[in-house]
Structure formats: C-alpha cells, structure tokens
Amino acid sequence: MAHWNEIDNISEKLLKKILLGENKADAIPSQEDHVRLTDKYKNWNALADQSKKVLKYDANKAFQKLQFQKYRRRKIITGWSIAASIVLLLSISIFFIQEAPEVIPVSKIEPGYKKATLTLSDGTSWDIREAVQVIQTKNSELKIDSSGLSVHSNTIAPPQEETQYHTLNVPRGGEYNLTLSDGTQVWLNSESELRFPSQFDTNNRTVYCKGEVYFNVTRNPESPFIVKLDKGEVTVLGTEFCTSDYKSSVVEVTLVTGKVQFKAGNGDSVSLTPSQHLVYNTTNDSISVTTVDTRVYTAWKDNLFCFEDETLENIMHTLSRWYNVDIYFESEDLKRRHFSGTIEKYSNIKSFLEVFETGTGIKFDIYGHKISIRQLNK
Template sequence: MENLEKGIEVSQLIVKDLQGCISREEKVMLDKWLEESPENREVYHRVQGRVNRDERQGIIRQLNKRAAWERVDRNTKEYKHSILRRCMRYAATIVLPLFVVGIGFYLTRDKEEIHPVAEVVTIAPGVTKAELVLADGHKVILGTETVDSLASEGGVNIVKDGNGVSYLGNKEEGDLAYNIMRVPRGGEFKVRLQDGTLVYMNSETELKYPVRFVGKERRVYLSGEAYFEVQRDTAKPFIVVMNGNEVRVLGTEFNVRSYKDEKCQFTTLVTGKVLLTTSDRKCMELLPNEQGIVDPQGELRKEQVDVALYTAWKDGNFVFRKQCLENIMEIVERWYDLKVTFEDEWCKQVSFSGNVERYDDFSKLAEMLEATGSVKFKIKNNEIYVTKR
C-alpha cells in the first residue's frame, strides 16, 4: 500500500496546484516529485490536460460509481482501514476527494492489481428467453428470434411483442385453459395477458395464467419474481397466488418476489392499492411505497420502502442500499446463471450500496465490489469463489 498512499498524497498536491491554492511548501514537494523522473512529468501533464479539456466530470462520474460501493458496514473488528478506503468512502459526498482519488488510482495503476476477475473471465448477463407450455402440453422455446405468430388457443392469438409475447382476443366464453411461462436462470421475459395486464418476469420464475380470463376474477399463479402492471377492471379483481398466499388488486403496479429457496415473500406496491392475504386468511392492505412481507410462519408485516430498490431490475438496473453480499450474490446467481461459493463466511455480512447496469457482464460488478478492498473473486468452471481480501 506504500505506493498507493504516496500516489494519493501526490494527487492531492496536483489538484491544489491546478486550483491555484497550493502552498509554498507543498509546491516544493510537488516540484521535487516532478524532477524525480520523466514519467512523473508526463503523468502531471496528462492529468493537467484532462482538466483543461473539461474531462473532470467524466473522471468524477466513473469514481462516483466506485465510491457508491464504498458505503460498507464495518461492524467487524477484522476489517482493516486504509487511507484509500477512507478517501473512497467520503468521496460519495465530496467532489474534490473524488478527483484526488482518481488521480491516485491513475498514478498507481501499474503497481497494484485490484481487478483480477475483470481481466481474466467474461461472464455475460442474462438475455431474453423463456419456455411456453401450451394448454395441450406442447412446449415452445422463446427468445429474441421468436416468430411473429406462435399459436392460437380458444380464440386467442399468441403473438410476438418486442421482448415478449401478447395474448390477443376478447372472447370470454368457453372452458378455462391455462398456459405456463417459465423463465430460466440467466433469462427474463415479458407477457401481456389477454386482459392487457403486462407482466415483467425475472430470472428463475414461473407464471401460470389463463389463456383468457373467464368468470368474476383474474387469477394467476407465480413462483419467482415479477412486476405487474395490472389493467384496471373493477368488475374483475386481479389475484396473484404465491404458494397459497394472495395479492388482490383492481388496477395497479406492484412487484412480487416469492422464490422457493427464500424464506420470505415480498410484495412491493408502486401505485394503487392491494390486499395481501395469507393462506390462513390473515389480511393486510398496502399503499404506495409500502412492502408487505410474509415470513415462514405465515405472519404478516409491512414496511415503508424505496420502491426503486425492488423494481429497478425491470428497467435494466440493479440498485443496492446497504444490502449484504450474500443477498447480492443470490441475485447474481440467478441473473448470470452461475454458482457462488463463499470461502470466508465473514464476507456474507459485508454490505454494499450502489447502482449497476443489469446488462453489463459480471466483471463490471466484480470490479466495483473488489474496489472497496473488502472482498475478491475467483472464477472456475462457471463458479464464483468469494474470499476476504
């Protein structure tokens, strides 16, 4: 860390010099460093050129992305602080230290290797893909190359619609027939149901639904995670069933998360109003920005939340706020379709905050996580090993 710390110190002097607020003693120190080698002088002029060409904001944006990840909960005595980590932590709210740290990274990038995963392995993000099971059991593999017209069932046409499919037809008579949409790990898909309701399906999710809605309600069955934009119909409530529990709405937007390998179910309301009902008929009404949680014992509770944390995935982003690494890597496993192994249990409880583009390959996420200085990743045969740095 000696080289890195020296880089940070020199970078502070460079920034002061460029701002015209460097003291006489500091100027002597900077001049001495410049005289040490032609490489030092070249670095100084390159940084100076960046500032003169108004590229400071570009540097700050890149570092702010890293700095957001530095909001690490340090609740363990085993964590060892360094000068750079403290700089990065406070950089999220102070612009000047961001620029200082940026120069420090630039000065020392050839002397300390901190992103081994990004340079060795590329793990692609999830893509648009799903499997559709028709009422007669016939299976159709869906993706970006799906044909325009897929099938016709009970007077309803199933057609390609962007990165998903739509069910078109207004006929309500006849028998109730169900389709099943399955999105595997490493996939996502959209379904527009016959009533106009739009469903965004996340990785490792299954949705069972009628080809057309018959009767006095619109009932679907979900395992996994999905975001619903429900078409309003006061005469036919829309009901999402998750392992016996129900979310009942008339017309609204909400996210539900009910994975078999997770202990709790989460319903997060964006607009409108919903009624959450457990399998033993306990009820709770949710308003916008509220999240209803059903625990393993069937108990209900609700919390005020920032809905963006639970819905950003459908818009192509991951948003984390003080989220433990164990939960983050569960999301990584599903979206990137790989296995994660923690070689140090301590790493599971380290928490992070930050925003990441969902369609970046895993190396971008790994780079940000490793930049905090708390963890590192090794990849072998599509399995990620997480260790303490």
C-alpha cells in the same frame, strides 16, 4: 520417507520410458539411446510436448512405488541424472496438482437475455426468444416478437367453462415479459414462472406465479385481478406492484401505485398503500410492512440492480441468477457483510466486481462460471 536418490532413480526410469517409447526402465542407457535422445529432443518444447502425449500418471501407483522401492546403489550417469531432475519436477507437479482446472476467460460470463419456455394447456412446449412467431390456440392467438409475448382473445370465457392455463417459465440467465388478454403487462425475472389463461372469465382474473414478477394491472372494478402465490395471494383492481418468493419461507410484495390486499396462507390479510413493502415469513406466520424506496425492489424491470444495505449473500444470489454463475464463499462471515450499490443488468460482471473490491478487502476469483469470494489478508 523415500530418499532423494530413490526418487531420482524412479524419475530416471520414467523419463526413459517416456522419451524412448520402450520398456527400458531397468536397463542402463546405451550410447545409441543417448544419440536418439539428442537428435529427437533438442529443446525443452519438444520434451514437454512428448511428456504430455504419453504421460499417463497414476498417483496412487507412483506413491506405492515410492514406498516399496528397494534401496539399491546404481551407477550415476550424468546425462540421465540431469534429465531425471527435469522429469522429477514434472512428476511432483502432477502428483500434487493432478490436472489443473481450465480457467475459462471471464468474457465467457455473459449477462442474461430474453428467453423462456412456453407450455400450452395441451402440454406442447415452445422455446421462445425474440423471433417472430404466432401460436394459435382454441380461443386465442399468442404472438411472439422482440417486445415479448402478447395474448389476444376476442371473446370472454363463459363462467361454466373450465379455464385453460398456459405456463411461461423463465430460466436462470433469462427474463421475459408478456401482455395478457385484458391488457395487463407482466415482467418475469430470472428463475420465475407465470401460469395464465388465454382468456379471463367474467367474474375474476386469476394468475399463478413463482419467483419475481412485476405487474401493471389493467383496471376493471367488475373483475378483480388475483395473483396466487405458493404461500398467499394478492388481490387488486388496477395498480403496479411486484411479488417475490425466491426464498422458500418468505413472500415479498412491493406496491408502486394503487392499492392491493395481501392474504397470507394462515388467513391473515393486510392492505398496502404506495411505497409499502410487505414481508410474510411463513416460518413463524409473521407479517411486517415498511415504507421503502420501491426502486430498490423493482429496478430489475428497468435493466438495473439496486442494492441498499443488502447482505453480500443476497447480492451475489441476485447476480448468480442473472449471469448464471455459481457462488462460493470462503466463510460465513463474508455472507453477512452489508453493502449498497447499483449495477446495470447488461454490464460486464468483471468490471462490477473490480469496483466492488476497491476498499472492501474482498477478492472475487472467477473460474469459468464459478465465482469464489474470499477475504484478503490484512
């Protein structure tokens, strides 16, 4: 380990190079140097500002210099030793901390808003928000305004004609809703996607979706409405329900009103009645159905997030999609802790987390768009 007098010696040289702006690391400062320093750096702010401008610190090089610096005696100059002590503190801080990450104000974390990308069947894409737009296609008219996207078609596609599908993609920190050509209303949560036709054929109404999507289907006994998922499909006549497949090995269907039939990828099928929640685990091909408070699974459509005996990991995943933040856990144990609560979708996330911290022994540290979760020491 290097002696303090060696570190002091190096710090003195570094300070001379910074403040004098010359290569005088091996020279003893002259009276002229002292005068120049006194005139130019009369206060601490000037010294700090100059250090920031010219100090390009190479930690590896400095460490090598500390290791191989030859021991030698030098004449102690009081003025220089005091200054060297100051720069020593700066050097040590830079050596161990380097450049501290900028902490962006919490106000920069904003809730999501209405936004999506619409890709037409011909491959053209549109970035859509709430501004009024009208997009003409071969058989329909797509209208965009503050209420969302609506598809208008005056004809029904002949059975022999290939159905052309458009894609609505909602990113992290976004949401969107649309009305299909048959009047069916659809709400898409963050990180969700819906493929839909500009017009349905006479035999069936089929759409494809990913993520979390809520449907209010217009009843038509002669034309069943089919929602195709990656790992299954839902068939309905007229009803309200929600599908979710955020997790790669799990599909969830929550029925609010009416009746639906779920068909799993392995061919098994189950019919649901109102207030039932289905979970299909593709890992072991198991299907479970429970009676639930549907509001917990559908409140996001009504600008709320409801959590009931939910793991902290799942709660934070939901918030990360909506507020577009990255989540880091200090330990696996924290992920498995269960909580209940409700948050308005458009509220300040900091306020919610502060309430969440009360009495839980958990601390949420916010750094820009990153949230670190740790257990407070007891």
